[in-house]
Amino acid sequence: MATLTEGVRLIQSKYEGSSKRMVCATFFACIGALSFGYTIGYSSPAIPSMLKARVLEEKDVGWFGSLMTIGALAGGPFGGWCIEKFGRRKSILLSSLPFIFGWLAIVYATDSKLLFQGRFATGFASGMVTVCIPIYLAEISTKSMRGVLGSCMQLCITVGIFWVYTAGLKLEWQSMASVAIIPAVLQFVAVYFLPETPQWLLSKGRKADALKALKAIRDPHQDVQEECRDIDEGFDHNEEFSWSEFRKSELMQPLIICSAVLAFQQFSGINAVMFYTVSIFQTAIPNHAHIATVIIGGVQVVATVVACFLMDRAGRRKLLIGAGIVMTITLLLFGQYYRLLASESLTSSLKTWFPVICLTFYMIGFSLGWGPIPMLLMSEIFPSRARGAASAIAMFVSWLTSFFVTNEFMTMQNMFGASGTFNMFGFSCLLSVIFVWRYVPETKGKSLEDIELYFLGKSIIKV
Structure with a gap:
């Protein structure tokens, strides 16, 4: 039995490589999901504190909560456009910017106007994240690891919610917003250590770069030529995507x-x-x-x-x-x-x-x-x-x-x-x-x- 198990591991290593690099890339990519979760949970502990500080009126509570969703309605399609235009990696980087701007606006808000702008911006970033990160994770994963790595996004969302709930036991609304800037900045920095996905690079005809990307997320001794060829066969480089294809x-x-x-x-x-x-x-x-x-x-x-x-x-x-x-x-x-x-x-x-x-x-x-x-x-x-x-x-x-x-x-x-x-x-x-x-x-x-x-x-x- 031990010999059989060892054989299975060797086969997996040969064709799919080490999971360590994929897990590392997943961790860096999912920092944006942590910010998303923090954004979802923020209004629950923050609103009572805002009402007490009189920066938000009772009649505006509903708007503050729903503006995140309105921002995400715009951010989702924008994220979909970005991942095709600029690539998956750069799109994740771009999503960190409205997070940073939004939380800074909330930190320095003295009235509901700036609070609304900050909430909309963090919602916009959240919409981008829900498109960019799942696709990035799916495209860097092997088929046997795609489920567990893809689920890490939801895990980070729940960690973000738990984090803000816990912070709300001790901190006021401005302090909670200041804390949220940390993962947003970390996301911006971490993206520089991420490779682009081989699927996007191959769709742009950049086979040499796709091979480098595969080597960066697979075992260093693995031959990635066959995997790259399998992915490339799925593309018709002479055919441009048209909305009529729907x-x-x-x-x-x-x-x-x-x-x-x-x-x-x-x-x-x-x-x-x-x-x-x-x-x-x-x-x-x-x-x-x-x-x-x-x-x-x-x-x-x-x-x-x-x-x-x-x-x-x-x-x-x-x-x-x-x-x-x-x-x-x-x-x-x-x-x-x-x-x-x-x-x-x-x-x-x-x-x-x-x-x-x-x-x-x-x-x-x-x-x-x-x-x-x-x-x-x-x-x-x-x-x-x-x-x-x-x-x-x-x-x-x-x-x-x-x-x-x-x-x-x-x-x-x-x-x-x-x-x-x-x-x-x-x-x-x-x-x-x-x-x-x-x-x-x-x-x-x-x-x-x-x-x-x-x-x-x-x-x-x-x-």
């Missing part, structure tokens, strides 16, 4: 699948549950509400670490389906909880522990599947020639859906109540499970070229 089934089909999965991610109710986290804990365990919120952030991190290891073992489809079922059950239980709470039918023990347990299992389910996989799937299923444009469209759909859910959440509450709103999110999760089971192919262990051939009808992948 009429073709091989591009329209993955675009619909990816856009639907990203939309289902937003309709899973994640923003609503995050919005309710503090209020749930204030109702259940009022003396420890803020600390419990930080613990939930820690649960997200741990569950996402587990997802990283499961991604290339269990596969994308099984994790999405399993996580979707868990989220469906917990959201429907949430709906029942708020119905009983409104009718004052809950015992004191149920009122204390029931929502906490439901919330914990919901966050575990989301972190195992619907958190990391949609963006990973986006980076995998689009053909190389259209990866930037298609990813920009898919992320625009994602951020537009996020904006709709965030801004209409209060309207849904007024119309259907908390119980009805959570029931709607639960049924949406159920629909997402059916959609994945019926339409989403399993990409575990498949090369990007094999996935492209599948949508051309020339390769067999399980659905």
Whole structure:
């Protein structure tokens, strides 16, 4: 058995090289995801401090929160254009600039105007990051490591959220914004140590540079000629990408699948549950509400670490389906909880522990599947020639859906109540499970070229 295991390792080393360089490149690239996570979580602990300092009025709270989403709606398409025009590496570098500007604007803000500008800028950078980093990670990874390395982006997002929640226990809004400048600057510096992806270099006809890039992220003794040839065979250098290609089934089909999965991610109710986290804990365990919120952030991190290891073992489809079922059950239980709470039918023990347990299992389910996989799937299923444009469209759909859910959440509450709103999110999760089971192919262990051939009808992948 030991001999067989050693043989497998030797074969993997021969054809895929050492993972150390890929992991190092992934770490540097994902610093931007850390900034993105910090941006997502910032408003929750910062807004009470801003209101107290009177730099933000109560009527402007909703705008401050939603401006990040509006900025991301513009940043996503811009990032898609940049990765084709300037390359994946330089696009990640460019995304650090609006992060730096945005956080500096918030640090020096004396009124809501500069706060809004800073929030929009960090949202714009976040939109860029959600396009640039997943594609970069997918293109530098080997097929056996793509799942775990691609999941590292979501891991860094959850670490960023946990970081800002923890910082919010002690720091005021300006100090928290000052801390956020650190990863933004580190991202700008770290990009200089990253190689460009071989796919982008080959698409520009730069084969010699592509070989150097492969050598930089593979084992130094590995012969990368064969891998470079396999990638290059997927390009038609005489054909320019045209937007009219989206009429073709091989591009329209993955675009619909990816856009639907990203939309289902937003309709899973994640923003609503995050919005309710503090209020749930204030109702259940009022003396420890803020600390419990930080613990939930820690649960997200741990569950996402587990997802990283499961991604290339269990596969994308099984994790999405399993996580979707868990989220469906917990959201429907949430709906029942708020119905009983409104009718004052809950015992004191149920009122204390029931929502906490439901919330914990919901966050575990989301972190195992619907958190990391949609963006990973986006980076995998689009053909190389259209990866930037298609990813920009898919992320625009994602951020537009996020904006709709965030801004209409209060309207849904007024119309259907908390119980009805959570029931709607639960049924949406159920629909997402059916959609994945019926339409989403399993990409575990498949090369990007094999996935492209599948949508051309020339390769067999399980659905």
